[in-house]
Amino acid sequence: MAPPPTDPRRAAAGYATAGSGGPANAAIAPLTGYTVALATEQRRPALAVPLEEAGAKVVAVQALRIVAQPGEDELRAATEQCLAAPIEDLIVTSPFGFRTWLASAQRWQLADQLAAEFGRARLLARDGAAADSLRELGPREIWSTAAASTEELLRYLLAHPVAGRRIVVQVDTPSLRELCQALRRHGADVVEVPTYRACPPSHTEHLRRLADQLIRRQIDAIALTSPEATENLLEQAEADRRLPDLLNALCDDVTAVCLGPLTAAALLAQGVRPLIGPVGYTDDFVATLIAVLPANAVRVELGPHRVEIRGQAVIVDDQLIRVQPVPIAVLRTLARSPGRVMSCADIRRGMPTGAAVDDHAIEMAISRLRRALNGAQLIHTVIRRGYRLAC
Template identity: 35%
Template sequence: MSPADRPAGGPLEGLRVGVTASRKAEEQITLLRRRGALVDWAPVLRSGLAGVEDEALRAATARVMDEPVDMLVATTGVGMKAWLGATERWGTRAALLAHLADAEIIARGPKTVGALRSEGLRELWSPSSECFDDVLAHLRGRDLTGKRIVVQEHGQSLSMVAHALRRQGAVVQVVTVYRVEAAADPAPTFRMVDLIADGELDAVTFTAAPAVKALLEAAEVTGRRAAMLESFRTGVLAASVGPVTAAALAQWSVPTVWPERSRLAALVTLLEHELPARRRGTSLDVADGHQLRLLGDKVLLDSREVRLTPAPLAVLRALAEQPGRVVGRADLLAALPSGTAGSEHAVEMAVARLRQAVGARVVQTVVKRGYRLSVVSGD
């Protein structure tokens, strides 16, 4: 399939989307092309999973079986299935399941929950966010002295997680089932970096946090990481399949959108609504005779581009959705990108930076209520 081929018409007609997925890439590309998008594909990770050598996994499993397990932290459904599939080959599946049955089980997300329940294992707790940081927060503060914890690794090293749990007194064993590695041929990834850095794409989709890391590493190698991040912050939409992948982008202050359900179809539907709206943009006549235009993450004040960091940009977009109306501090706080300090002071700082960029009179304070754009008239 040539990425340049696409049907005429559709809500994404004329828009160019980069796809970084390796798994289920063709399904995603087909969904995008059916909606008229031009798709550029760079599988930044190896296709499939690099399984750990059978001997190493078998030895790790034997160590798990040596002593009772107090807690199992299961991080991925595919990892649990692969681990149990290996024990099926060795004839020890039933023994491992019985050994884990009395453990406190924490599952990182719904796919992991599904994999566990299909084997008769029941999780005690799972974060709604699917973020591993929330798993650690759940465990932080607990007395884990002497607790034996088994952590199923999710493709990337969790050695720091193990160290953190050991600091709380736990005895930790990490079981590595598979590894996620960068693509063997980096050429498509380098090309994707250039397309993003040069602002040639309207959006880029991410379906795995390791893909973010691999793309950033490729950008660092080519000396274009700063340019690529700037493009993400000012024009190229980063679209994630869910909050876990979005968190990997948020670490670099990249604004990210993701659907409520972590599914490919939901991701494409999100782009179907988000990208045309960004292309149309918003034009507002504001205080002091200025015209303010929002084109995606690009902001123009009287045809002059205004560069905003993610927090003030998020505030501006929230205010522009209700021009002239008061938006409360709590709503503005909710609009700030993840990773921003969660207090009203963060809103005040974002508003202050926004005023420095677009003019103090453009954003009005409404005492005890919030803020609003000083709008003369709007489209």
């Protein structure tokens, strides 16, 4: 296998997506009007930037904490597994974690054996700092990529035959476990060396509020990047006795996108079928959401007007109008049967949170919709019968 290039070209990768259908106005960003939640180990993940550039409103929630202190027993077991057979590739993802690993191996009197194995392996480092931690052991030939990311190293490996290769990965974040799984699916013998511990988030109210927003359909999609993020969200909902409501939201109205099969496992066990990344690249989330969310929009022709109802906004012809959650749910329900007269009870049955909405709330939502639509006569009142959209 050749060494990784200094300027790798990424192969196009993405998720299996549902449906298609363009927006009413291509000049409006594809995710404008949609709210996307990110449940990761970071307060402000890098993934938020491209989603916001695509127009989405991003709600970032720290669903777990990463502590750079690995569990002693787990780290030792992984170290002994490394020494059980020759290492062909070693991937170092962080200098601090790598030095922590070596310090622990020194206490166990295994450092010299590790260094000898590393000397016979091909060495791949995420960036210059990670490469320097390897040079402290003596090796000089260390490969990295121009992007200075672990994903790029693993993307390179996956672009070549890896069947039968023994690859050791120093794992410093839970999301990398999905890429290790992808290597295994391609036939590699992968040893994960965890140099971190995953802990519950410091403030459980963030997970509680996220679950509430999902249940109320104030969020259109949730991106989950690790098994721990998924499990912590479900466990908090169960502790609050809201797990059935959360699962219903994820099954019916909210798009769940998981980094890989490990991240999706807890949802699948509960009967939720999320979109699952085939490899585990975080940057594929954006392409997936751009493909899936606009396809979920409700589009109708109402007289001379073209109307597209997005998650939290409506496009009337070329104008995008932000709409509050209850009014947008009422409009979406009416738009699924344009021209049909629907009573308040009919509308309530068609809304995901209808049981919590009374007739007065629906009447107020209709009033707010008419004001928001700036005089466009799209909603007609049929006296003593209900409401319908103009055809």
